[in-house]
Amino acid sequence: MKNRAIALYSALGFGYAFLYLPIVLLVIYSFNASRLVTVWGGVSTKWYGELLADEKILDAAWLSLKVAVLNATISTFLGTLAAVVLVRFRRFAGRTLFTGMITAPLVMPEIITGLAMLLLFVAMEQTFGWPAGRSMTTIVIAHVTFSLSFVTVVVQSRLAQMDVSLEEAAMDLGARPVKVFLVITLPIIAPALLAGWLLSFTLSIDDVVISSFVTGPGSTTLPIVIFSKVRLGVSPEINALASIVVAIVSIGILIFGIIVQRQEAERVRSLKTASDRG
Amino acid sequence: MAPPSVKQHVFAPWNDPDAKPLIRIEGVSKSFGDFSAVNKVDLDIYPGEFFSLLGASGCGKTTLLRMLAGFEIPSEGSISIDGVDMTDIPPYERPVNMMFQSYALFPHMTVEQNVAFGLKQDRMPKARIAERVKAVLDLVQMSSLAARKPQQLSGGQRQRVALARCLAKEPKVLLLDEPLAALDKKLREQTQLELVNIQDRVGITFVMVTHDQEEAMTMSARIGVMNAGSIEQVGTPVEIYEYPATTFVADFIGTANMFDGVVALDEQSHTVVDCQELDARLVVGHSSGVAVGAPVTVMVRPEKMMVQREPPEERVNCAHGVVSDIAYLGDISIYHVRLASGRKVQVALTNLRHTSEQRLTWDDEVYLTWHPANSLVLVQ
């Protein structure tokens, strides 16, 4: 019994080391004054300085941010609608096709999606004259297409857990379906919407393959810049950039964790008062 | 045949041919796929009535209630409330409110907001909403906790809030789906009376679903006993206990000793049934309305049986057996008497004295008798 636990936990420890060591090393070496990876040239922040002076990277980062926010917002909207359809409408024409179109993008190799999207845009431009060329618009459309499925899955599971009688009670008290959704359902599934938003934001700001297909001149996203640099080899500037990303993500997660913990504490406290009264 | 001599309640609109029902359910059926959950139900419920739907789990009580609320559309038949056909009326336009078994309190709203929710939908002015919320919260004694969220309430408190939320809208009908099922026994008994009191004060028609027969008997003016999607009998608690219409109702409500036999004689004032199992004639104090020779069941409640050690003079309304089990319940004792056929009959005797030399014990040979007026013929 004891041995088994030790074996299990060491497997876990090994797994975590595997997951985190590369990131930690990357962050450490971003402060390396030397350009060479293996040579430790002392602590320095000069790569950060260089990074912040790099106009191209900053522009790309700004574009990526805009694309990610737009994408996350549109995907959350569409994904939530899709989740409502899947959970609340039991039977409708074309349900199989619909579920297929929701689950397929979850696993579809990006390179196929990217190619297919580009060919669509080209064909559309030929036929309708829209979208004229590839730009931020095409990137956003492509990103929404694959991230909306992820939002759907996240919201779907929350919605399925939600007690249907809450919605029925609201309707019983005189609220029309749309109102019920806005006033009852939405606040209750809000955490899932937030999670979906963050997830699609991350997917978008991280995507290189699909963006490479549907991007046009003048709309280079951050991952495309990073990718083209990295293809040429390890670069300390990218180390610095990576560290910044890791820092932002860590801070975000820390804040998220604190909020969750507070809510949990609140919940426990309120349960206590309830049992005191009960 | 003569109606049973049940004492007339003051409130009995169902006996008044001129009374107009508030809810009229006509030939309502509901099937899910090829499973029929509710089957051709006809039912009238009168204004101000406390009506209970009683039945075993899965018999379709909730489904019937949900059709009244508008969450399910009947596959067949029609429902009208206050003379208005409800078929095409969605839940949010029906003059009924439902109290859910899970209470369905909105977790992101305070008690006050929960209660005000329905009134807001009616676009009532703010000041009137506040007034009304206060009034109903006072009614259920929850005013002091108005600012709490549902998670911060105990089960009993949640139940009150759910009730207040429905009452706030002053519906014509209040539907309650097992409103007390989540409460512990003590609280449940206390709340039963409270609920009846509240119903009395607000004068709203209550339709309650329950599978607890004691609860139904305590609270309701009338009870509809359901079995496998159909209503077997509708009547006051006294009627369904004393005069069950079918063997199912007899068995479901309380305990029933039932003896099969054939009709030997059917008169205006009594029926005589030959019972092979008891090797006796059973005289029942009312007409059965069936032909001589027809198979029937005679039902006798345990508390209506008398026990004696000596054989009676005539083998009429009499069973003979051996005490095989005794359950001492404090106020009464239940004796299980095994007949010659091997079947067990239950007899309930009040424990009048602390101890008694006369008290029956295991393996005592006894004769059970009963009065013709205390038994009932049920046609299979």
Place this chain on the structure above:
Amino acid sequence: MTNGLPLRPPHPQAPKMRASGGLRAFSRRWGRALVGLPPYAWLALFFLIPFLIVLKISFSETQAAVPPYQPLIGWAEDAVLQIRLNLGNYRYLFEDELYFDAYLNSLKIAGLSTLCCLLIGYPMAYAIARAPRTIRTPLLMLVVLPFWTSFLIRVYAWMGILKNEGLLNAFLLWTGLIDQPLQMLETDFAVYVGIVYSYLPFMVLPLYATLEKMDLSLLEAAADLGCRPFRAFRSVTLPLSIPGMIAGSMLVFIPAVGEFVIPDLLGGPDTLMIGRVLWSEFFDNRDWPVASAVAVAMLVLLVAPIMIFQHTQNKSGETS
């Protein structure tokens, strides 16, 4: 009725039959259509139709123009609709060994990586699922966290580690295990490491979900019947966790087959994978029809795994 209870007067009207619920169901259907239409239309337009276009272009011929392919449907001289189906692209895929090797290699790399993920991920998922309830969520979060940092950056991190002058070689040289730097970057090995590293969370999550749901009393029952822990694991836990294993494997295998970034950054010039082939056909050779044919062929390869994935997905959707 055998006793004297008053019978209800029979109702005058016969019960009405209802086919579909009348006006209300009608308006409800329209409301539903309004909700379902935006995502449905979006996916049909931007997900379904593109695949049909890919299919179409895979049958057309390359031409030096914009766009660089010939229309499939044209008008012949005497206004006869003419459809030119060109199977040449597919023939080309079969004739050139490069493509076939790339397919086989993709399958091999994806398959072996999936296996590695399973071997590393299963003990992790099992350990988390059996950890005290309070720390399960944090432990699981730790698995998911790296996913929130950039995928590209995580792959890139391995470049610095696996390089000839990289950290791993430096470490091995320092320990004296080797005296020559090992060539690790630009090999298949690096690709395996990269895929396993990037996709491990996708294996752990569904595995954890099934293991956590599993009724521990089943194991107790097994132990009660005299089953030793390992036997109990093999005959109870393992079979019951198969759905999680399938879902996780599909989540790793399918994207891994089409992976482009990892082999491009970590693999050598001879690490052939279809994703890379497609990329170079498209971007370097500008041969859209052949790239489309490669995509179609890849899809054909992935149809079975995707169907399996959808099946498990639907099943778990129904039970939850």
